[in-house]
Amino acid sequence: xxxxxxxxxxxxxxxxxxxxxxxxxxxxxxxxxxxxxxxxxxxxxxxxxxxxxxxxxxxxxxxxxxxxxxxxxxxxxxxxxxxxxxxxxxxxxxxxxxxxxxxxxxxxxxxxxxxxxxxxxxxxxxxxxxxxxxxxxxxxxxxxxxxxxxxxxxxxxxxxxxxxxxxxxxxxxxxxxxxxxxxxxxxxxxxxxxxxxxxxxxxxxxxxxxxxxxxxxxxxxxxxxxxxxxxxxxxxxxxxxxxxxxxxxxxxxxxxxxxxxxxxxxxxxxxxxxxxxxxxxxxxxxxxxxxxxxxxxxxxxxxxxxxxxxxxxxxxxxxxxxxxxxxxxxxxxxxxxxxxxxxxxxxxxxxxxxxxxxxxxxxxxxxxxxxxxxxxxxxxxxxxxxxxxxxxxxxxxxxxxxxxxxxxxxxxxxxxxxxxxxxxxxxxxxxxxxxxxxxxxxxxxxxxxxxxxxxxx
Ligand SMILES: Nc1ncnc2c1ncn2[C@@H]1O[C@H](COP(=O)(O)OP(=O)(O)O)[C@@H](O)[C@H]1O
Ligand SMILES: [Mg+2]
Numbered sequence: 445x446x447x448x449x450x451x452x453x454x455x456x457x458x459x460x461x462x463x464x465x466x467x468x469x470x471x472x473x474x475x476x477x478x479x480x481x482x483x484x485x486x487x488x489x490x491x492x493x494x495x496x497x498x499x500x501x502x503x504x505x506x507x508x509x510x511x512x513x514x515x516x517x518x519x520x521x522x523x524x525x526x527x528x529x530x531x532x533x534x535x536x537x538x539x540x541x542x543x544x545x546x547x548x549x550x551x552x553x554x555x556x557x558x559x560x561x562x563x564x565x566x567x568x569x570x571x572x573x574x575x576x577x578x579x580x581x582x583x584x585x586x587x588x589x590x591x592x593x594x595x596x597x598x599x600x601x602x603x604x605x606x607x608x609x610x611x612x613x614x615x616x617x618x619x620x621x622x623x624x625x626x627x628x629x630x631x632x633x634x635x636x637x638x639x640x641x642x643x644x645x646x647x648x649x650x651x652x653x654x655x656x657x658x659x660x661x662x663x664x665x666x667x668x669x670x671x672x673x674x675x676x677x678x679x680x681x682x683x684x685x686x687x688x689x690x691x692x693x694x695x696x697x698x699x700x701x702x703x704x705x706x707x708x709x710x711x712x713x714x715x716x717x718x719x720x721x722x723x724x725x726x727x728x729x730x731x732x733x734x735x736x737x738x739x740x741x742x743x744x745x746x747x748x749x750x751x752x753x754x755x756x757x758x759x760x761x762x763x764x765x766x767x768x769x770x771x772x773x774x775x776x777x778x779x780x781x782x783x784x785x786x787x788x789x790x791x792x793x794x795x796x797x798x799x800x801x802x803x804x805x806x807x808x809x810x811x812x813x814x815x816x817x818x819x820x821x822x823x824x825x826x827x828x829x830x831x832x833x834x835x836x837x838x839x840x841x842x843x844x845x846x847x848x849x850x851x852x853x854x855x856x857x858x859x860x861x862x863x864x865x866x867x868x869x870x871x872x873x874x875x876x877x878x879x880x881x882x883x884x885x886x887x888x889x890x891x892x893x894x895x896x897x898x899x900x901x
Pocket of ligand 1: 695
């Protein structure tokens with residue numbers, strides 16, 4: 445298998461002809477060949493090969509070839525030779541996205557800037573496009589994708605099914621429908637690598653890692669759909685619990701529960717835009733409040749051992765590790781943000797008064813000259829946890845957002861794993877470069893998954 449970066453141009457001819465410049469013919473050992481299979485995404489045709497007297501790596505596709513395999517544009521792209529006779533252009537990478545509101549010039553709503561950034565990063569090495577579920581034509585096996593033009597605007601082009609799909613569908617609810625599951629399955633049936641599969645639920649992740657010794661030592665004791673008896677037992681054992689909606693995000697609906705044998709039970713949570721602290725003299729009245737607000741069975745909740753996090757100025761801090769799989773299929777912590785809770789807030793979310801810091805800054809304030817050592821340790825744990833999630837998960841993963849905490853003894857804990865992590869940490873001026881690196885990892889991993897990799901360029 446060999447990989448060559450080529451400049452693709454089009455010619456007017458109506459026969460199926462591919463012109464290859466002499467250096468390309470030579471490097472692919474095609475001198476004397478009469479015809480090749482030429483492929484883009486999942487579409488292949490056979491074309492006559494003709495030599496082109498030019499220096500450099502050039503390939504000219506006749507109009508007929510161009511239309512048959514639906515090459516979206518001219519310019520530099522990779523040529524992958526698989527076996528003697530097959531030349532594949534690409535890779536063709538689709539980013540799956542959507543928005544409730546669809547209109548030009550922001551077809552993906554508030555996510556449009558991110559999609560644009562990603563396509564821009566991708567277009568240097570691949571045919572990168574965005575699409576929504578409605579843009580796929582399964583009968584014809586084509587997608588009406590959104591490509592970027594040179595002015596940064598979107599242009600629609602119909603292309604074959606891609607070599608890889610990066611899933612950024614934003615709606616957790618829409619993803620749970622049967623139609624949405626069968627939509628994802630169709631890509632797998634076409635042997636198209638697809639990542640990430642869906643959002644995670646907290647209880648699914650805890651359950652998935654339930655038997656994984658490596659991961660378990662970093663997971664707080666967690667119980668899904670806790671009975672009142674179980675809650676009581678956990679409060680007595682740990683004196684401190686987090687009570688969280690299993691499909692929640694952004695800190696919504698989270699309670700911090702504490703038990704003092706002499707003073708009773710305390711529940712801290714966010715109500716509207718303020719933080720509330722309630723005291724209950726007995727366990728039953730605490731449960732009545734929770735059941736009153738969330739239903740008698742608490743079936744959508746997880747009860748979790750509370751961790752005594754390191755603090756700055758009396759406010760807990762935790763960390764977002766934005767993990768990517770790289771071009772060699774290994775997990776890397778590509779971006780790390782530290783988050784300091786707002787005063788009196790149950791979580792560290794910026795929306796709830798939290799503030800974003802670099803991990804170096806946060807850790808040096810909490811651990812002094814042991815900061816570097818702690819950061820290295822947390823990075824190692826983040827990789828181990830990502831590997832553990834991956835080996836216990838039946839679908840492909842390429843990106844994860846881990847919410848990690850470090851306790852006062854220096855132990856690292858995972859509160860949740862997000863399969864479609866937000867990118868708010870990259871807004872911090874000191875983390876912008878990591879934001880760019882994150883895009884580069886997505887691209888490299890797509891090249892890896894489509895096997896467009898390991899060339900001599
Ligand atoms: N078991 C826990 N111990 C201490 N703090 C916790 C615990 N669980 C969550 N937190 C705090 O609450 C925040 C939000 O919890 P998380 O599980 O990430 O839920 P969400 O989906 O709402 O982001 C965490 O980032 C952390 O600051
Ligand atoms: Mg979180």
